[in-house]
Amino acid sequence: MIAILKQGTTREQIRLLIEWLAKLDLDVHVSEGAEVTVLGLIGDTSRVDMDLLGSLEMVAAVKRVSEPFKQANRKFHPKDTVVQVGDVKIGGGHFAVMAGPCSVENEEQILSVAQAVKDAGAQILRGGAFKPRTSPYAFQGLGQEGIRLLLEAKRQTGLPIVTEIMSISTLEVFAEVDMIQVGARNMQNFDLLRELGKTKKPVLLKRGLANSLQELLMSAEYIMSEGNENVLLCERGIRTFETYTRNTLDLSAVPVLHELSHLPVIVDPSHATGSARLVPSMAVAATAAGADGLIVEVHNDPSHALCDGSQSLTPAQFSELGGKIRKIREAIV
Ligand code: PEP
Ligand code: MN
Numbered sequence: 001m002i003a004i005l006k007q008g009t010t011r012e013q014i015r016l017l018i019e020w021l022a023k024l025d026l027d028v029h030v031s032e033g034a035e036v037t038v039l040g041l042i043g044d045t046s047r048v049d050m051d052l053l054g055s056l057e058m059v060a061a062v063k064r065v066s067e068p069f070k071q072a073n074r075k076f077h078p079k080d081t082v083v084q085v086g087d088v089k090i091g092g093g094h095f096a097v098m099a100g101p102c103s104v105e106n107e108e109q110i111l112s113v114a115q116a117v118k119d120a121g122a123q124i125l126r127g128g129a130f131k132p133r134t135s136p137y138a139f140q141g142l143g144q145e146g147i148r149l150l151l152e153a154k155r156q157t158g159l160p161i162v163t164e165i166m167s168i169s170t171l172e173v174f175a176e177v178d179m180i181q182v183g184a185r186n187m188q189n190f191d192l193l194r195e196l197g198k199t200k201k202p203v204l205l206k207r208g209l210a211n212s213l214q215e216l217l218m219s220a221e222y223i224m225s226e227g228n229e230n231v232l233l234c235e236r237g238i239r240t241f242e243t244y245t246r247n248t249l250d251l252s253a254v255p256v257l258h259e260l261s262h263l264p265v266i267v268d269p270s271h272a273t274g275s276a277r278l279v280p281s282m283a284v285a286a287t288a289a290g291a292d293g294l295i296v297e298v299h300n301d302p303s304h305a306l307c308d309g310s311q312s313l314t315p316a317q318f319s320e321l322g323g324k325i326r327k328i329r330e331a332i333v
Pocket of ligand 1: 102184185206236268
């Protein structure tokens with residue numbers, strides 16, 4: 001971190017500032033130019049309140065020169081992390097497609113979709129049991145019963161499962177779940193992230209509706225700093241001024257996150273677009289951009305789905321998409 005001082009700052013003021021920074025266990029490198037003096041802060045600057053430092057009378061600007069995320073940072077861990085979900089590997093050249101309905105609705109639905117996505121080449125089954133709905137009057141998911149049905153689908157198909165947690169109070173219900181999803185609305189539920197960090201379960205961490213990539217990485221850091229390194233980052237579209245699509249897919253998040261972090265990057269083209277017509281192109285584009293996997297909503301009868309039917313592919317559409325994805329993968333690896 002560097003602090004650029006205002007012109008005219010006296011030696012005594014600099015001495016007092018260095019003394020104050022030393023109390024935070026920081027060494028200071030002073031670089032005196034003809035007009036401005038720059039202080040280089042050496043040590044663990046994560047404890048420095050940048051706004052407070054910047055608000056001091058003598059300080060013109062404060063800039064971070066190293067990222068505040070450490071464990072998720074590629075600089076400290078150059079090799080790609082490979083996360084194992086059941087016997088499926090993701091990251092470091094391993095690509096995985098997760099698919100299934102937005103919500104588990106009943107036994108017949110989840111079992112038939114599970115079989116269909118497996119036949120179409122998906123490696124992991126998705127399905128929401130605890131649903132974060134905008135309206136309290138909308139279908140809230142089957143809860144624990146939904147997880148039981150997902151486990152039954154896992155037993156019948158052999159596919160590992162990923163499903164969303166909303167509250168830490170339900171963690172024990174997830175004991176046999178292969179990967180826990182933290183949804184966009186909970187990306188900054190820091191208590192939840194910390195508790196998941198104490199488990200060893202893979203966590204699919206979705207980017208918040210209005211969160212920067214650095215904030216996503218800081219949330220991953222919450223999980224990792226508690227000892228769980230099995231984190232996957234998921235770009236699922238962000239809210240912009242555009243209303244034609246449900247969200248705006250930030251595809252550049254894929255190469256940016258790969259540059260900044262060693263964690264696998266997954267793209268969700270379903271929530272990103274909100275429209276089944278747009279899902280195949282965005283899934284193909286995300287694959288071409290180097291995503292380590294996709295999470296796609298598939299429903300046996302989208303027009304009657306209890307949640308997100310408009311963005312759900314039919315099994316036949318998903319199967320057709322699978323063929324395209326495989327061709328893109330062959331072309332880029
Ligand atoms: C979901 O995966 O069904 C979901 C609610 O996703 P998001 O948190 O990205 O909106
Ligand atoms: Mn959904």
